[in-house]
Amino acid sequence: MLDPRLYRAAFAPAILAVIVVAFSLGRPPGPATTSLAPDAFDGPRALDTLSDLTRDFPLRRPGTAGDARLANHVRGVFRLTGLRTQVRRFPAMTVDGRRRLRTVVGVRPGLSPRRVVILAHRDSLHPRAPAQLSGTAAVIELARVFAGRTPQKTLVLVSTSGGTGGAAGARQFAGDPGGPVDAVIAVGDLAGAHVREPQVVPWSNARGLSPLTLRRTAESALRSDAGVRVRRPGSAEQWARLAMPLTLGEQGEVAAEGLPAVLVQRSGERGPADGRRVSEQRLRDYGRSVLRTVTAIDQKRGSQGSPESVVLTGGKVLPLWAVRLLTGCLLLPLVLAAIDSFARVRRRRQPVGTWLVWTLSSAAPFALASGMAIAVATLGLLPAAPSGPVAPGAVAFGGAGAASLAATILAGILGWLVLRPMLLRWVGVRGERGSAGPGAGTALVLAALGVGVWIANPFACALLLPALHAWLFVIAPEVRMRRPVVVVLVAVGLLPLALVALYYTRQFGLGPLEFVWSAFLLVAGGEIGALGVLGWSLLLGSLACVLRIGFAQRIRPPDPSDVTIRGPLGYAGPGSLGGTESAMRR
Numbered sequence: 079m080l081d082p083r084l085y086r087a088a089f090a091p092a093i094l095a096v097i098v099v100a101f102s103l104g105r106p107p108g109p110a111t112t113s114l115a116p117d118a119f120d121g122p123r124a125l126d127t128l129s130d131l132t133r134d135f136p137l138r139r140p141g142t143a144g145d146a147r148l149a150n151h152v153r154g155v156f157r158l159t160g161l162r163t164q165v166r167r168f169p170a171m172t173v174d175g176r177r178r179l180r181t182v183v184g185v186r187p188g189l190s191p192r193r194v195v196i197l198a199h200r201d202s203l204h205p206r207a208p209a210q211l212s213g214t215a216a217v218i219e220l221a222r223v224f225a226g227r228t229p230q231k232t233l234v235l236v237s238t239s240g241g242t243g244g245a246a247g248a249r250q251f252a253g254d255p256g257g258p259v260d261a262v263i264a265v266g267d268l269a270g271a272h273v274r275e276p277q278v279v280p281w282s283n284a285r286g287l288s289p290l291t292l293r294r295t296a297e298s299a300l301r302s303d304a305g306v307r308v309r310r311p312g313s314a315e316q317w318a319r320l321a322m323p324l325t326l327g328e329q330g331e332v333a334a335e336g337l338p339a340v341l342v343q344r345s346g347e348r349g350p351a352d353g354r355r356v357s358e359q360r361l362r363d364y365g366r367s368v369l370r371t372v373t374a375i376d377q378k379r380g381s382q383g384s385p386e387s388v389v390l391t392g393g394k395v396l397p398l399w400a401v402r403l404l405t406g407c408l409l410l411p412l413v414l415a416a417i418d419s420f421a422r423v424r425r426r427r428q429p430v431g432t433w434l435v436w437t438l439s440s441a442a443p444f445a446l447a448s449g450m451a452i453a454v455a456t457l458g459l460l461p462a463a464p465s466g467p468v469a470p471g472a473v474a475f476g477g478a479g480a481a482s483l484a485a486t487i488l489a490g491i492l493g494w495l496v497l498r499p500m501l502l503r504w505v506g507v508r509g510e511r512g513s514a515g516p517g518a519g520t521a522l523v524l525a526a527l528g529v530g531v532w533i534a535n536p537f538a539c540a541l542l543l544p545a546l547h548a549w550l551f552v553i554a555p556e557v558r559m560r561r562p563v564v565v566v567l568v569a570v571g572l573l574p575l576a577l578v579a580l581y582y583t584r585q586f587g588l589g590p591l592e593f594v595w596s597a598f599l600l601v602a603g604g605e606i607g608a609l610g611v612l613g614w615s616l617l618l619g620s621l622a623c624v625l626r627i628g629f630a631q632r633i634r635p636p637d638p639s640d641v642t643i644r645g646p647l648g649y650a651g652p653g654s655l656g657g658t659e660s661a662m663r664r
Contacts, residue, residue, distance in 0.1 A: 080415055080419060080550065080551070080554035080556055080557065081415065081418050081419075081422075084414055084415065084418055085411050085414070085415045086411075088410050088411035088414045088415070089408075089410075089411050091407045091410060092404070092407040092408050092410075094407075095403050095404045095406075095407040095408075096404065098400065098403060099396070099400045099401075099403065099404050102396070102397055102399075102400040103391075103392075103394035103395065103396060104394060104395045104397065105394065105395070106290050106294070106390060106393070106394070106395050107290050107291045107294070108291070108294060109291065109294035109295040109297070109298040109374070110291060110295045110374040110375055110377070110378040111295075111298070111374055112370060112373040112374040112376075112377050114373050114377075116299075116303060116366035116367070116369040116370040116373065117366070118223045118369065119216075119219060119220070119223060119362065119365045119366045119368075119369045120219065120222075120362075121358050121359065121361055121362025121363075121365065121366075122358060122362075123219060123222075124215050124216060124218075124219040124361050124362065124365055125215075125269075125356070125358040125361055125362075127215045127218050127219060128208055128211060128212055128215035128269065128356065128361065129208075131148065131151075131211055131214065131215060132206050132207075132208045132211055134151075135147060135148040135151070135211075136205050136206045137205055138200060138201050138202045138207075138211075139174055139201060139202070139203060139242075140172040140173065140174060140177055140179060140201040140239045140240045140241075140242060140243075140246075141172055141174065141177025141178055141179055141239065141240075142177075145179075145180075145200065145201050145239050146180060148200050148214075149165070149180040149182050149200070149237065149239070152182045152200065152214065152217075152218065152237045153165055153182045153184075155218050155221060156182065156184035156221055156235065159184075159221040159222055159224070159225040160186070160225055160226065161184030161185060161186055161221060161235065162184065162185040162186075162187070163182065163183070163184050163185075164182075164183045164184075164185075165180055165181070165182055165183075166180065166181040166183065166250065166251070167179070167180050168181075168250055170240055170244075170246035170247070170250065171244060171246065171462065171463060171464050171465060171603070172239075172240050172242070172243060172244060172246060172462065172464060173203065173242055173243035173244070173462050173464060173468060173472045173473050174462060175461060175462045179238075179239040179240055179246060179247055179250075180239060181236065181237070181238050181239070181247045181250060181251055182236070182237040183234065183235070183236050183251070183256070184221060184234070184235040184236075185232060185233070185234050185235075185256070186224050186227070186229060186232065186233040186234075186235075187228075187232050188228060188229040188230055188231045188232040188233060188376070189228065189229075189230050189231070190230060190231045190232065191232055191257050191258065192231045192232065192257070192258050192259070192260045192381065193231060193232045193233075193234050193255065193256070193257050193258065193259045193260060194229075194231050194232070194233055194234070194259075194260055194261055194263075194372055194375050194376055195234045195235075195236060195255065195259055195261070195262040195263065196217055196220060196233070196234070196235050196236065196263050196265060196368070196372060197217075197235075197236040197238060197248060197251070197262060197263070197264045197265065197328060197332070198213030198214050198216065198217045198236070198237060198238070198241075198264070198265040198266070199213070199214075199237075199238045199239060199240065199241025199242070199245075199247060199248070199328060200214045200237050200238070200239060200241075201239045201240065201241060201242050202242060203242050203472060204351075204352040206354065207350070207352055207354070208269070208354065208356045209267045209269055209270030209271075209345070209350040209354070209355070209356055210266075210267060210349065210350060212267055212268045212269040212270070212356060212361055213265040213266050213267065213268060213343075214237060215361070216265055216268050216361070216364075216365045216368060217235050217236075217237060217265060219365060220235065220365075220368070220369060220372070221235055223369065229376050230376045230377055231260060231375075231376050232257065233372070233376070234255070234256070236251055238250075238251060238328065240464075241328050242468075242469075242472060243462075243464045243466070243468035243469065243472040243473065244331075244464025244465055244466040244467075244468060244603070245327075245328040245330065245331040245466050246464070246465075246466075247328075248264070248328035248329075248331045248332050249331040249332075249334070249335070249465075249466070251332075252331060252332040252334075252335035252337055252339075253335055255337065258381070259337050259338070260338070260375060260380075260381045260382050261292050261338050261339070261340075261375045261382045262329065262332045262337050262338065262339035262340075263296070263339075263340060263342060263368060263371060263372065264327060264328045264329040264332065264339060264340065264341040264342070264343075265341075265342055265343075265368055266327065266328075266341055266342065266343030266344075266345070266349055267343050267344050267345045267349055267350045268342070268343070268344055268360065268361055268364035268365060268368070269344070269356035269357055269358075269360045269361035269364070270344055270345050270350040270355065270356060270360070271355040271356075271357070272344075272345045272350055272351070273344060273345065273346075274344075274345050274346030274347075274348060275308075275309040275346055276308060276309055276310070276311055276346060276347070277300060277306060277308050277342065277343060277344055277346060278293055278296045278297050278300065278308050278340060278341070278342060279325070279327050279329060279340065279341035279342075279343060279346065279347045280293050280311075280329075280340055280341075281319050281323070281324075281325035281327065281329070281330055281333075281347065282319075282323050282325060282329070282330050282333035282334055282339075282385055283323055283324060283325055283330040283331055283333070283334040283466060283467070283605070284323055284333065284334035284385075285320065285323060285385070285387055285535060286320075286323075286333060286384070286385025286386055286387045287316065287319065287320065287333075287385060287386055287387070287388070288329070288333065288338060288339060288340040288385065288386075289338045289382045289383040289384070289385070289386055290386065290388070290390065290395070291382055291383070292338050292339075292340050292375070292382045293340055295371050295374050295375060296340055296342055296367070296371045297310070299367040299368070299370040299371045299374070300342070300364070300367045302367070302370060303363055303364075303366040303367040303370055304360075304363035304364055304366075304367050305363070306367075310390070313389055313390070313391040313392075315581070316389045316390065316391075317389060317537055317540070318577075318578045318581050318582075320387055320389070320535075320537040321535065321537040321538040321540065321541050321578065322538065322541075322578055322582075324467050324582060324600075324605075325347060325467065326347050326348055326349070326467055326468070326469055326586065327341040327343070327347050327349075328341065329341040330466065330467075331466055333385045336384055336385065337384070337385075338381075338382040338383055338384060338385060339385075342364070342367065342368055342371070344360065344364060347585065348469060348585070348586065348587060349469070386398075387401075387537070389401070398536070401536045401537060401540070402532070402536040405532055405536045405539045405540045405543065406532055406536070408540075408543050409528050409529065409532055409539065409543065409546070411547070412521075412524065412525050412528060412546050412547060412550060413525045413528070413529065415521065415525075415550060416518075416521040416522050416524065416525035416550075417522075417525070419514075419517065419518045419521050419522075419554075420518050420521075420522050422514075422518075423514050423515055423518040426514075428514065428515045428518075429515065430515055430518050430519060430522075432505050432506065432507055432515065432519075433507070433515035433516050433518060433519030433520075434519040434522060434523065435501065435502075435505045435507070435519075436502060436505075436507050436515075436516060436519055436623070437516070437519040437520045437522075437523045437619065437620060437623050438523065438616075438619070439497075439498045439501040439502055439619075440498065440619035440620070440622045440623050441615040441616045441618065441619025441620070442493055442497055442498055442501065442615075442619070443489075443490045443491075443492075443493030443494040443497060443498060443619075444490060444493075444614065444615040444618045444619060445493075445611065445612070445615040446489050446490060446492075446493035446497060447486050447487065447489045447490030447493065448486075448601050448611040448614075448615065449489070450485055450486045450489035450490075451482070451486045451598055451601045451602040452601065452602055452604065454482040454485060454486070454602065455482075455602035455603060455604075459478060459481070459482055460478060460479065460482050460602060461473060461474060461476060461478050461479060463599055463602040463603040464599070464603050465603045465604050465605055466603070466605055467586075467596070467600065467605065468596070468599060469586065469587075470586060470587050470588050470589070470592045470596070471592075473595075473599060475591070475595055479595065482598075482602070483594070483595070483598055486598065514555045516553070516623065516626075516627050517553035517554060517555055517627055519623075520549075520553050520620055520623045520624060520627065521550060521553060523616060523619075523620050523623075524546050524549065524550070524620050525546075527542075527546075527613065527616045527617060527620065528542060528543075528546050530613065531613060534609070541574040541575060541578065542574075542575075542617070544570055544571050544573065544574055545570075545571030545572060545574075545575075545617075545621075546571070547571075548567040548568070548570050548571040549567065549568065549571055549620070549621075549624045551567060552564050552567050552568065552624050552627065552628040553623075553624055553627045553628070559628075561628070561629060564625075564628035564629065567628075568621070568624060568625065568628070572621075579593070
């Protein structure tokens, strides 16, 4: 029951919103600078340290004896350089299952209690892997550089474990950093041979990106000391990361706790493979870049801020409030059309509540499948299910993984074949192909889903807008269309989500099976969360209803004589302009 006049009129506020957004673009802040040269970072000494660590600690899977011995070594170096040292021990889920990890924290008190944190993980899935250990070697060299110095701000050096998948150590530290934090610089591969963009990684596993000042400071340091012109992410890439935040780096878990964090890594977000080839020059240049970044932040007054939900486009900054305004105005026509459709069907005394349950019942199988994925992880049937995203191959698929994935799919099938029919019989749904009720119920669920996503994340709402508007015409009984047109409209609605999935597939280096396995681990490990599972279940359930309505036989447009409530949009009969038939006879 779609009223085209109401639907078109509701787009009027969007025109004003576009004008407001155009004037909301602002100038981005510049980088923090320092006049101190970073020559104190000794490249040959750092490479010697890296060689010794690689030789003495070749096996460093998270939570193993080799990882623990390296943690003790780092603690000893921190103490020798005069840092106040603390070791945190805690259980956490890693790529090898639940392990007891250690985080080594070294503190150099400064004139201010505000903290600048340098963080690197020491674990590796491959033997030796010097490139992955170069971040730890750089942290040890920085501890020696600052020995005997009193920085402006308190300097904190952190060695974590679990960075090979889930970033459990980084998450544990970010939950209790010990004081106010101005910036966290996660240091990864600094000496490897492979180069991948971006080398300054701002992504997060929650809403927001690294503050622009922090990002630009690290980029400026790389240009000055490593001669690297860092490629900045494009607008579409930033939008995808803000809409569906996922990242493999440790900075993602730190930023998810609300701390300003950035990752500096030569091999980009994904990191090196086995990382066997390293270079003294690369370690020196990138190490000095990190030192310049730390010094600039140390001398800059004020905090770097918290993670920002802004998009840098064309050299201008698009703020969050402008995105929320524009997406809200574009969502308004769908909401008004859904409410009007609901009211029209109610006036015809059709059981809209029943059809609302009909739509919601289609989401139940997907929720049941998600619950099964979480259950198999909780019961320990999976080899591992880290709470954060993992690189391809970090968690082996194997027989247990295949069985868990099959059980999840089976739960979804049984939910559709058994649970959903039981719910429909319980509410007494009948005649779904011959009334306007299914379309009204589905439209109402889509509108509620759009509003909920808009409140939580307007960037994600923007990705859903094509689907919400295109599917509205599929489920409208007045709109007659052939099945190929239905398929096209459904595909158009899914296109933005498919493009984001393709983007992550390329960024993470995933094949088709690895993509499915990674998505399963995100659900099983709890990265998506209860609200995320609910939102995806409603979206997929609504999609099933849209296809069912679109492929069903179209009903005839309602006859005007069926209207029971008169009004300016529903009545233009005798007497609407002045006299009635009985009055004319007089």
